[in-house]
Amino acid sequence: MRITKLGHACVRIEHEGTTVVLDPGGFTDPDAVDGVDAVLVTHEHADHYAAGSLRRAEAPVHTIEGVAAHVREDAPDLVDRLHVVSPGERFEVGAVSVRAVGELHAVIHPELPRIANCGYVLEAGGTSVYHPGDALTGPGQDVDVLLLPVSAPWLRVAEAVDFAREVGARRNLAIHDRIYSDVGLGVVGGHLERFLEPRGQAYTRLADGEDL
Known part of the structure; x- marks a missing residue:
């Protein structure tokens, strides 16, 4: 499996001719x-969902009803490519198996309503990868790679550390990293390395376009 880090929370996964x-x-x-071959969208916020990108993909779009409602309004020409998923649902995209995880976005502020959010566990070639979207909901299984949010209005460093510890993945790849400056991300990375690596959990932040 090849995992390529792209802008912010976007990750590209390739295995045996299948690309998600x-x-x-x-x-x-x-x-x-x-x-x-497919696009997965975790929730409706603009840093995760862009109708123009979905239109350019020319591929099936797997997402939750909250995002599908926006697609119907913003890009009705894409409705035929929509596949609405529910928590716990499993589906296949070529050589990649996918399971939907979780229901709600993390709390940004108690006075703001929580929107729906769906993470995804992807498995192929004996490797499992978890993308939680904007949530700190565990995958409900052991995974090899956690795509770990490291900067967000809803996230403290301590929460990122505890979430990575809870999931327990041996590899932790930074995502959701356009909110902080490089200096801030360096500080966050230092904490994550300090707390995770003694437990045998590697932490990595790749530049856009780099891969594991």
């Missing part, structure tokens, strides 16, 4: 979706 991209939102270059 997750959350190609407004902080991600539109070409992130070129040639993919």
Whole structure:
């Protein structure tokens, strides 16, 4: 399995001729979706969902009803490619098996309503990867790679550390990293390395376009 970090929360996963991209939102270059077999979207926020990217993909779009409602309004020409998923649902995209996880976005502020959010566990070739979207909901299983949010209005460093510990993945790849400056991300990365690596959990932040 090849995992490529793209802009912000967008990750591209390839295995045996199947390519899946997750959350190609407004902080991600539109070409992130070129040639993919499917797009997965975790929730409706603009840094994760962009109608223009979905239109460019020319591939099935798997997402929750909250996002599907926006697609019907913003890009009705894409409705025929929509596949609405529910928590716990499993489906296949070529050589990649996918399971939907969780129901709600993390709390941004108690006075703001929580929107729906769906993470995804992807498995292929004996490797499992978890993208939680904007939530700190565990995958409900052991995974090899956690795509770990590291900067967000709803996230403290301590929460990122505890979430990574709870999931227990041996590899933790930073995502959701366009909110902080490079200096801030360096501080966050230092804490994550300090707390995770003694437990045998590696932490990595890749530049856009780099892969594992």
